[in-house]
Amino acid sequence: MDDKTYQLMKELTETEGLPGFEDRVYNLMKREIKTITNETTTDNLGSIVGKVGDSGPKIMLAGHLDEVGFIVSNITKKGFLKIKALGGWWGHVMLAQRVKVLTSKGDLTGVIGSKAPHVLSVEERKKVLKIDKMFIDIGASSDEEARSFGVEVGDPVATICPFEVLPNKKTLLARTWDNRAGCYVALKVLEKLQSSSLPNQLFSGATVQEEVGLRGAQTLAQTILPDISFATDVGVAGDTPGMDQDAANLELGNGPILGFLDRSMVPHRKLRDFVVNIAKEYNIPFQRELMTGGATDGGKFHLAGSGVPTLVVSVPSRYIHSHVSMVHLDDLNNAVDLLVQVISALDEQTVQKIKGLEG
The missing domain is CATH 3.40.630.10 (Zn peptidases)
Incomplete structure (x- = not known):
């Protein structure tokens, strides 16, 4: 190449x-x-x-x-971002992944989180977690702080992964x-x-x-x-x-x-x-x-x-x-x-x- x-x-x-x-x-x-x-x-x-x-x-x-990506649907009082899917997603591939929130003031890095697995019930652990139970953590402590970063309801959210040519030179990751x-x-x-x-x-x-x-x-x-x-x-x-x-x-x-x-x-x-x-x-x-x-x-x-x-x-x-x-x-x-x-x-x-x- x-x-x-x-x-x-x-x-x-x-x-x-x-x-x-x-x-x-x-x-x-x-x-x-x-x-x-x-x-x-x-x-x-x-x-x-x-x-x-x-x-x-x-x-x-x-x-x-x-x-495929997400859109911010709500900002909680504690500054977490609730999201809805843009395109088809499966909950198993989402958790603990870094994402990029595209705001009017610039791009912000966040991580997709949910209730910790340590406190899930046996029944909850058997199910694929739904997106409405997830959130994005951008390190904000309140909705006011999140908005001060530029985040608003309706902002798009993209995945993060750099382009890379793998060792055989023909398998391409992105x-x-x-x-x-x-x-x-x-x-x-x-x-x-x-x-x-x-x-x-x-x-x-x-x-x-x-x-x-x-x-x-x-x-x-x-x-x-x-x-x-x-x-x-x-x-x-x-x-x-x-x-x-x-x-x-x-x-x-x-x-x-x-x-x-x-x-x-x-x-x-x-x-x-x-x-x-x-x-x-x-x-x-x-x-x-x-x-x-x-x-x-x-x-x-x-x-x-x-x-x-x-x-x-x-x-x-x-x-x-x-x-x-x-x-x-x-x-x-x-x-x-x-x-x-x-x-x-x-x-x-x-x-x-x-x-x-x-x-």
Whole structure:
């Protein structure tokens, strides 16, 4: 990995962007897109894409900017912060973790706490602690002191974990691969195709508020009204001890994931088969994913206008929706390579055949 790639990954994964509070990572994404193209499109919620290609069918490719986190819902008399989740969380992964409260006066470090385990009853110890029983301790002694630090109800709260390349040099650890991995892929595809004679118009970037209901996906797709769309995200890796291989058979390093089913979408069959054939033609490894318990931006992309043939192209990730996650460098690179080949082949005739209007 070169220094430029390392720095991009570090900035993407360490920059905060909670649902509805994506400003910081939006500005980073905008900066990176503008190094590739001056043609950008945004919706009114904060999704952003860059455009390359002058004519032909419109191809949309997007990850999502937002990450799971929290929002301050109350400040107690003793200065502790009560929180509500932004996105899906499981209580087991939260306690004793450091967090960052983003206030009007600057960022504050806190720790997620709860009633000490020493005083829990036997029955309480058997249950996953609910978020409403947790709090954030920022070291304040009163609500007045907490507010003097700048904290107010409604402030977003982000996780803390630095980006790190692990010893094998290909396993990458960070706090927000869900879904800065998809943002990275979208940027690299845009970069690789910027000087190509594309047979289409590529709109590539990221949406907002995916973790709270695929909201930016809906508004971005309605803004662009693409002919073909791809959502770039992460999938649940099943290559760790205790995982059920029937439920999650994805492995780090075995290639990008093609979504064959999720809770929000059955992918367009002709587009799915087209991408599979491209992967085989160029010897790009890939994995298939069928899941019933999750959704992606593709669930909204494919419903825009009269319907948009859509496929989800993801990378496997360990420990998502926690303070830390892992992906594999080869999976990221292969996802980029696959999408570059696919998009390069989507001329007007091919798109019309995929859409079922001829052939």
